[in-house]
Amino acid sequence: EAGVTQFPSHSVIEKGQTVTLRCDPISGHDNLYWYRRVMGKEIKFLLHFVKESKQDESGMPNNRFLAERTGGTYSTLKVQPAELEDSGVYFCASSQVMSGASTDTQYFGPGTRLTVL
Amino acid sequence: QKEVEQNSGPLSVPEGAIASLNCTYSDRGSQSFFWYRQYSGKSPELIMSIYSNGDKEDGRFTAQLNKASQYVSLLIRDSQPSDSATYLCAVNFYGNNRLAFGKGNQVVVIP
Numbered sequence: 336e337a338g339v340t341q342f343p344s345h346s347v348i349e350k351g352q353t354v355t356l357r358c359d360p361i362s363g364h365d366n367l368y369w370y371r372r373v374m375g376k377e378i379k380f381l382l383h384f385v386k387e388s389k390q391d392e393s394g395m396p397n398n399r400f401l402a403e404r405t406g407g408t409y410s411t412l413k414v415q416p417a418e419l420e421d422s423g424v425y426f427c428a429s430s431q432v433m434s435g436a437s438t439d440t441q442y443f444g445p446g447t448r449l450t451v452l
Numbered sequence: 453q454k455e456v457e458q459n460s461g462p463l464s465v466p467e468g469a470i471a472s473l474n475c476t477y478s479d480r481g482s483q484s485f486f487w488y489r490q491y492s493g494k495s496p497e498l499i500m501s502i503y504s505n506g507d508k509e510d511g512r513f514t515a516q517l518n519k520a521s522q523y524v525s526l527l528i529r530d531s532q533p534s535d536s537a538t539y540l541c542a543v544n545f546y547g548n549n550r551l552a553f554g555k556g557n558q559v560v561v562i563p
Contacts, residue, residue, distance in 0.1 A: 339495070366549065377456070378496075378540065380550040391548055426495070430549075441551060443488070443495040 337361070339429050339444035347450045353415040356447045360409070360429030366390075367410050368430075368441060369402060373423035381425075384410060385432070417451045424448050455479065456543050458554035466562050471528040473557050475541030478522070484544035485517055485524045486551070489537045496540055500526060531561045 340359045348354050360367045369381040381400070382392040386407035395402070399418070404410040414421055428441040457476050465471045473487075484503050488496035500515040502508045502524065508515045514527040524543075528535055541554040 368550070370551075370553075377454075377555045378551075378553040380552070383549055391550060394550070439549070440486075440498055440501065442498070445493075445495040 339427055339442055341425075341427050341444040341447050343447060344445065345448045345450075347452065348417055349452050350419055351416045353413065354417055354449060356412045356414075356425050356449070358410045358412070358427030358429075358444060360427070361442055363431065364429035364442075365407070365432045366430040366439065366441075367404060368428040369410070369412055370426040370428065370443075371423050372426065372446075373420070378426065381412075414449075417449075419451050422449055422451045454554075455545075455552040456541055456554040458541050458557050462558040462560055464560045464562055465531050467531060467533060469531050471531050471535065471559050471561070473526045473528075473539050473541075473559070474523060475525065475543075475554055476523045477541075477543045477552075479543070479545045480519075480522060482519075482522075482543045482545050485515070486542040486544070487513075487515060487524075487526045488540040488542060490540060490556070491537045528559070531559075533561045533563050535559060536561045 342357045367384040370378050372378045380394040383390045384404045387404050401413045424446040426446045427444045430439040430441045487500040489499045490496045502515040502517045512529045516525045538556040538558045540556045542551040
């Protein structure tokens with residue numbers, strides 16, 4: 336079974352440009368999460384999809400970030416316009432919905448390293 | 453106060469020794485606790501989950517949870533060079549699915 340995949344693995348852009356990150360979750364996983372780790376800090380939650388719906392977007396830093404999950408399969412995270420402080424590693428994770436469980440195991444992708452110059 | 457705290461600084465242990473990692477969390481209502489291992493440039497990989505007070509053993513790994521004291525620990529017995537990685541403590545708070553992470557502990561096993 337393929338794991339969570341992310342594209343690209345690295346992206347270097349200039350301030351003010353737009354970047355779109357993609358995440359393909361494990362097949363059949365309804366839950367999809369985006370997280371971010373900026374240098375020297377802990378991994379921080381950004382948002383959570385259940386299928387195509389945004390369940391929790393409390394971690395999104397501002398309106399320059401737009402996440403979509405059309406059709407409930409892969410997801411994109413667009414940053415427009417990018418700022419220097421957006422640099423970091425963006426992780427995607429997915430999990431199955433488990434009936435009756437309070438939580439479920441999240442499987443992480445390898446991340447996209449974004450550098451904004 | 454940070455949601456999840458791990459001691460900073462790398463932990464160096466000789467091969468065959470026990471590595472001990474600790475993590476504290478702020479929300480007394482936390483439900484689920486996880487240890488992830490991350491090799492440099494790779495994805496975080498779940499190695500242990502624990503939900504109830506006490507110990508949980510899986511191979512050379514033992515997770516310990518004490519909800520009253522709000523800490524969770526990870527022991528790695530018979531440490532191997534392949535255990536050299538960063539270990540991330542993650543906590544799932546009551547009422548939502550998001551994970552809160554500590555900054556991680558780097559473990560270096562010296563042959």
